[in-house]
Amino acid sequence: MAFKTAINLLFIILFLITPLLGAEPPKDSLRPEPEDFLIRIAVENKEVTLTMAGDDFVRTVALEGGNIKKTPDEILINGKLFLNRDGFVIGEQPYPLDSIDKIRMVIGNNSNSEIYFYKKTSATQKRYRSKKQNEISVLQNIVIAKDQFVRGSVISFWADINVDGEINEDVIAIYGNIQIGDNAVIRGNVISINGKIDVSKKASIYGSMQSSLKKNKFRFDKWKKWSRKDRSFSPIVKFHYNRIDGASPFLGV
DSSP: OHHHHHHHHHHHHHHHHHHHHTOOOOGGGSOOOGGGOSEEEEEETTEEEEEEEETTEEEEEEOOGGGEEEOSSEEEETTEEEEETTEEEETTEEEEGGGEEEEEEEEOSTTOEEEEEEEOOHHHHHHTTTSOOOEEEESSOEEEOTTOEESSOEEEESSOEEEOSEESSOEEEESSOEEEOTTOEESSOEEEESSOEEEOTTOEEOSOEEESOGGGHHHHHHHHHHHHHHHTTSOEEEEEEETTTEEEEEEEO
16 A cells, blocks of 8 residues: 555656656746847956857957957957947947947856847837937946936946946946945946956945956955845835836835
8 A cells, every 4th residue: 555655656746847857947047149149258267258249240259468459449359349439340340339238147156257248129229219228338437426327237348437326237347447436326236357346335236246356355255244244134124216217115124
């Protein structure tokens, strides 16, 4: 009798888990194919690689000091133009800065991370024609004052970012430093590739922080421990308002 019961239980377990074995992984765990993104920047063991995927062009290069040439107006990689103040050049195709729409970040351990920049489609261009989503700069520092609100992300290429206002999404510096002031509110992640991050303890950051520079690691860990100690087990009641999205209450622990 006991053997028969065990067999029945085994069949029930197999019936329950069989659909899971053939299920597709969640979309967030699937890495985009080259044709899905415009630019991918990855950091692994302190090494930075850049993948450019234009309309008919895909190329991956290592970003090292020897193959990057910086002038006041442009960035060349292996002698070929990649960035200027107007935007990106992938293959022979120019992509203006405002062609960047969605940014997706995959943050791992040990300062490993991936950043994907997606090109606007005709649908998103029409939808957001009258709304500036991202603040993007090349070779020119970005300053977000305390009375400013950015609906999307703030991204700099070979320039620094100073934030004392409100950012609705991520703050990303590619070969630049990030300074976060007392009044800053950042609802996404903060990441600096080959740059350092300086954060005020009065700032409010809802996402993760990561810098690829080893010398920042201790300061970084110290800030994260303070953040967990101060917020993880305390009740939070907030009432948020901005002139773009209106008012929204927030309750949590």
